[in-house]
Amino acid sequence: xxxxxxxxxxxxxxxxxxxxxxxxxRYPDVDAIAGDKDTNEYRNYETPVRDTxxxxxxxxxxxxxxxxxxxxxxxxxxxxxxxxxxWDAFEFLNQLxxxxxxxxxxxxxxxxxxxxxxxxxxxxxxxxVMVGLMHDMGKVLCLxxxxxxxxVGDTFPVGCAYSDKIxxxxxxxxxxxxxxxxxxxxxxxxxxxCGLRNVTMSWGHDEYVYQMMKDYLxxxxxxxxxxxxxxxxxxxxxxSYLLDDHDREMLKWVKLFNPYDLYSKNPTPPDWKQLQPYxxxxxxxxxxxxxxx
Ligand SMILES: [Fe+2]
Ligand SMILES: [Fe+2]
Numbered sequence: 001x002x003x004x005x006x007x008x009x010x011x012x013x014x015x016x017x018x019x020x021x022x023x024x025x026r027y028p029d030v031d032a033i034a035g036d037k038d039t040n041e042y043r044n045y046e047t048p049v050r051d052t053x054x055x056x057x058x059x060x061x062x063x064x065x066x067x068x069x070x071x072x073x074x075x076x077x078x079x080x081x082x083x084x085x086x087w088d089a090f091e092f093l094n095q096l097x098x099x100x101x102x103x104x105x106x107x108x109x110x111x112x113x114x115x116x117x118x119x120x121x122x123x124x125x126x127x128x129v130m131v132g133l134m135h136d137m138g139k140v141l142c143l144x145x146x147x148x149x150x151x152v153g154d155t156f157p158v159g160c161a162y163s164d165k166i167x168x169x170x171x172x173x174x175x176x177x178x179x180x181x182x183x184x185x186x187x188x189x190x191x192x193x194c195g196l197r198n199v200t201m202s203w204g205h206d207e208y209v210y211q212m213m214k215d216y217l218x219x220x221x222x223x224x225x226x227x228x229x230x231x232x233x234x235x236x237x238x239x240s241y242l243l244d245d246h247d248r249e250m251l252k253w254v255k256l257f258n259p260y261d262l263y264s265k266n267p268t269p270p271d272w273k274q275l276q277p278y279x280x281x282x283x284x285x286x287x288x289x290x291x292x293x
Contacts, residue, residue, distance in 0.1 A: 010147040012055035016096060016139060017111075019152045022053045024262055026167065027235055054168065060149035061171035064202040066159045066183055072150065072203040077211050079292035081144060086283050089291055093140055110269050112136060117275070118264035119257075127217055130286050131224045132260060133279065134213060138205025140293060155202045155229045160188025163238040167231075186241065195244035196227070204229065212293070216286050220253035227254050228261060 013019060084092065094107040116132030141151045154167055161184055162172045177183040190199060201207055210226035217225070232238040234254045 010059070010149075012052045012059070013148050013152075014052065016142065016148060016152050018053060019056065019148075020262070022167075023154070023231065027231070027262065056149055056153065057168040058171045058174070059147070060153045060202070061162075061166075061168060062174035063149065064156075064158060065175055065177045066189070066200065068150075069158050069200055069203045072146075073200075073207075076141070076144075076208060079212065082293040083290045084293070085289060086287060086291055089137060089140070089293070092143065093137060095143060096139060108136060108139065111265065113270050113272070113275070113279075114264045114266055115260050116279075117270055118260045124256075126282055127221045127286065128224070128257070129282060130217060131221045131257060133282075134209060135225055135228055135257075135261060136205060136209070137212065137291075138207075138209035141205060141208060144293075150203055151205050153202075153204060153229065154231045155204055155206055155227075156232055157190075157199045157239060157242065158202055159183050159200055160190055160242070161186050163232045163236070165232050165236040165238045190242055192241055193244050194242060196233075196242060196247045199242050201226075201230065206230070212291065216288075220250060223250040223254050224257040228257060230254075234258060 090109045090112070094109050096108050112133050112135070115135065116129045119132045120126075120129045139151055142148065156162060156166050158177065159182075162169060162178075166172075172178055182189065206226055206229050210222055213225055214222055227234060234251060235258075
C-alpha cells in the first residue's frame with residue numbers, strides 16, 4: 001500500500017472537501033446557519049463527484065482495518081512530528097487548498113473561521129467557538145503524507161461488525177477484518193455498553209485533533225471534535241450497544257455542532273482583520289503557545 005500523495009488511485013478526491021460535499025447531499029436538511037446562501041444550493045452539484053467519492057470509500061473501507069488503525073495511532077499519537085504556534089499551523093493547513101473544488105475557493109482556515117463565527121453568532125460558549133476553529137486541524141495528516149482515505153471520510157468503529165448504515169457498506173467485504181472472527185461479530189473486541197472511549201474508531205482527522213486538544217477543552221468540546229465524522233452514530237443512531245450513559249449524554253453536543261460544520265460554508269470570506277483580536281484572545285485563553293503535531 002503506497003503512502004504517496006497525488007496518486008489518483010490512492011487519492012481519488014479532487015479535494016478533501018469533496019467528501020464533505022457528499023455528506024451534504026446525504027444530510028441536506030438544515031436551513032438555519034447558512035446565512036445568505038440557500039441550503040438548496042449545496043445540493044446542486046453539477047460535477048459528477050459520485051464516482052470519485054465511491055472510489056474514495058472503497059479504499060477507506062478496504063484499508064481501515066483494526067491493525068491499520070493501531071499502527072497509525074502508535075505513529076501519530078506521540079505528537080513528536082512538529083511543534084508550532086497555532087497561527088503557523090493554520091498556514092500549514094492552508095497548503096491543502098485545491099483550485100479544482102468548485103464550491104470552496106476559500107482555504108481551510110476560512111472554513112474553520114466560518115464554522116467558528118456561525119457558532120459565535122448563535123451565542124454558544126466560547127469553548128464551542130474553539131471547536132469550530134480547531135475541528136479540521138487534523139487534516140494536516142495529509143501534509144504528513146497520509147492518503148485521503150486515512151484523513152477524511154465518515155468514521156466508524158473498527159474491531160467489530162460494521163453497521164449497514166455506514167455509507168457504501170458493501171465495500172467492507174474487502175476489508176481483511178470482514179472475515180476475521182475476532183473482529184466480525186456484533187461486539188467484536190468490545191464489551192456491551194463499554195462506552196465510546198473504549199472503542200477504536202477508523203483513523204482520521206477527528207481522532208487526531210481530539211488527542212491534540214484533549215487537555216485543553218471541556219468534555220462536550222472533545223466529543224464534538226472526536227466524533228464529528230461518526231455519522232452512523234450521530235445521524236443514524238447506530239452502535240447503541242457500544243454506548244454508555246456518558247456517550248448518550250454527550251450525543252446532544254455532537255449533534256449541536258454538526259450543522260455548523262456542514263452548513264456554514266459561504267463564499268463571502270470573514271473579515272479577518274476585524275476578527276483577529278477576538279480570536280487571538282480566545283486562543284490564548286485555551287491553548288498553550290505551541291501546538292504539538
Ligand atoms: Fe472534519
Ligand atoms: Fe469541517
